[in-house]
Amino acid sequence: MEITLRINGEDKKFVQEFVPLKLYRKALEVEKYAQSEKMDEEELFDKRLNLIVEAFEKQFTKDELENGLNAIKHQEVFYNIIGVGILGYRPLEEQEDLGKYLKELVENESQSTSESTK
Structure with missing residues (x-):
């Protein structure tokens, strides 16, 4: 998996080649929450940010992720990391x-x- 964030005005690429299986369970929990009736958009957003930071073994902070990820394609990035990278979706x-x-x-x-x- 990889992600590019703009940090201090510079694009930085982060790569993660190993994701512990425990994150699979956490990703399932986040996506189950996303489908629940009590889902809150802001809480879901925070859960996804935290999961991505953890998946990349804290190579960057939640704040760096939130401020450095381009909002225009963030849904695609979330899907590629959580859906494809962790959960194995197509x-x-x-x-x-x-x-x-x-x-x-x-x-x-x-x-x-x-x-x-x-």
Whole structure:
């Protein structure tokens, strides 16, 4: 996993190649909270920030993460680190490719079905 943060006006890249299994459980807890009826956006945001700081073994602080991560793509970064890096979900690019493939498959199937009924 990797993340780039702007710290003191400079972009710094942080890499993490090992994530302890205990973080898998913590990530599941955070995502379960995200789906719960009592979910609070600010609390969820804090839980995700804390999880990312812990996943990178505190190479940066929560404050550095919050101030150094570009808000424009933060959801994608959160997904790539927590979803893909820790929980093992498919990367967004693969999901898009799979979606396109399934759409084409359905379209081709419906064309074949309509041609065979003529």
